[in-house]
Amino acid sequence: MSIPGPEPRPDGGEAAIARAGGLHLYQLRLHEEYGPVVRFQLPGAGTAVSIADPVLLEATVQLDERPGPLFSFLDPLFEAGNLQVLPADEHAPWRRLLLGVLAGRPSHERHFGRFTALATELADRWAALPAGGPVALQRDLTGLSLRMICGYALGGDLKDPEDVVEAFGTVLGDRLERLYRLPSDRTPEERAERTARALARLRATVDRVIAAHGPAGDGERDGRAGHGDRSDLIGALVAAGTPPARIRDTVLATMLAAHHTTGVAVSWALHLLAGHPGATARVTGELDRVLGDRAAPDYADLHRLRYLDMVLRESLRRCPPGPYGARLATRPLTVGGYRLPAGTVVFYPFWAVHLNPAHWPEPERFRPERFSPEESAGRPRLAWIPFGFGSRACEGASLAMVEAGLLLAVLLKRFRFRPEPGHRVVPVERFVLWAADDIRMLVTPRDGDRETGERP
Incomplete structure (x- = not known):
């Protein structure tokens, strides 16, 4: 039985993706037209098979290789090899090290005060703006998230987070434009020079972060992670005998992944809430009841803010920061009655999975109550996968949820x-689900305007 999908085109599918507005939108159209399993042309990977049904995805959970060409746009970021496509035997110990650093709840709680101080600093800066002044959510929140991960895992603060965010955007934007052959207002030479300058800034930042960390064993640094602290990523890499180039690559990859995940997720959550006053009233009412006159939660409060957690999860369903992923079938698979030979690129359209009406009724509707215990019961475990799944899932998922909930x-x-x-x-594709011209909001204080319940 052949897998349904569009007829192959000489351009390898580039024009179809461009017409749809990007791969993130193209995947939705494919599955609306052809069903849960679709064969299509994927630039950088030849032909791929996309699976948008969470039950069918279970057949692919054990896949542990990524298709190298599809992730080649990240190659310029790395010195010792693209960390996104490490072979399984190299990836497994590297992943265990990252999980040990990023996934520990005691470390999350220990750093919570520092996270709160950074969040409060941003809130104070917004409060000082002219009344109702606009803020660029994604710019400010990704910059803040970058400072959070540097303070948590890399041993210090970052003085110019906005410059680093812009540099990442330049490098990744240029590579994606080249991959999909998108039009540009710059000549190839101008683009190459601009990208080289941005990459040099990123590498200089990584070198400064590592130099500020100092040699392993120098103890606590300004009250933050030091030698012996499980959240000390650089120290853990040094202790594991990791070569210097791989340490630099890991620091860069951590900065990239961590700031995108949290900052983008919170930006989309605030955007979605702005269009849903009932949900906003309910979540602010919960905050007022749980926190009282306190301006910020403590770590234990996060577990009491149940509706806020539902809001965050529903936002990640509607606008997952990473809209897709991919694996390489290293052995034959059968998925939904279709035979996939070894060597097949298996495409994971996270956004399409999250909008699958068979598991998410009225999928376009923003409704946090979907994540109540009653409605969650019986839902397939892979119906909600904003951080991926399996052995290549995001190592910092639990840390990102803590940071996002706090923010x-x-x-x-x-x-x-x-x-x-x-x-x-x-929404546009820029390695993550970004907003083309940011998400601009008018911000006003709630003082004297406490919500205590849900309004119509």
């Missing part, structure tokens, strides 16, 4: 958010 609590406790009039939010 939402601090910001929603203090501010009301309204879209800037005339500003259009357009």
Whole structure:
């Protein structure tokens, strides 16, 4: 039985993706037209098979290789080899090390005060803006998330996070434009020079972070992670005998993944809430009841803020920061009655999985109550996969949820958010689900405007 899909085109599928507005939108159209399993042309990978049904995805959970060509746009970031496509035998110990650093709840709790201080600092800066002044959510929140991961795992603060965020955007944007042959207002020479400058800035930043860390064994640094602290990523890499180039690559990859995940997730959550006053009233009412007059939660409060957690999870369903992933079938597979030979590129359209109406009724609707215990019961475990799944899932998922929950609590406790009039939010593909011209909001204090219940 042949897998359904569009007819092959001489351009390898580039024009179809461009017409759809990017791969993130193209995947939705494919599955709307052809069903849960689709064969299609994927630039950089030849032909791929996309699976948008969480039950059928179970057949692929054991896959542990990524298709190298599809992730080649990340090659310029790395010196010792692209960390996104490490062979399974190299990836497994590297992943265990990252999980040991990033996934420990005691470390999350120990650093929670530092996270709160950084979140409060941003909130104070927004409060000092002219009344109702607009803020660029993704710019400010990704910069803050970058400072959080540097303080948590890399041993210090970052003085110029916005510059680092911009440099990542330049390098990844250029590579994606080349991959999909998208039009540009710059000549190839201008693009190459601009990208080289941005990459040099990123590598210089990594070198400064590592130099500031100092040699392993120098103890606590300014009250933050030091030798012997499980959250000390650089120290753990040194202790494991990791070569210097791989240490630099890991620091760079951690900065890239961590700031994108949290900052982008919180930005989309605030955007979605701005269009749903009932959900906003309910989450702010919960914050007022749980926190009282406190401006920020403590670590234990996160477990009491149940509706806020539902809001975050529903936002990650509607707008997953990473809209897709991919694996390489190293052995034959059968998925939904279709035979996939060894060597098949298996495409994971996370966004399409999250909008599958068979498991998410009215999938376009923003409704946090989907994540109540009653509605979650019986839902397939792979119906919600914003951090991926299996052996290549995001190592920092639990840390990202702590950071995002804290940020939402601090910001929603203090501010009301309204879209800037005339500003259009357009999701685009830039390694993550970004907004083309940021998400611009008018921010006003909630003082004297406490919500205590849900309004219509």
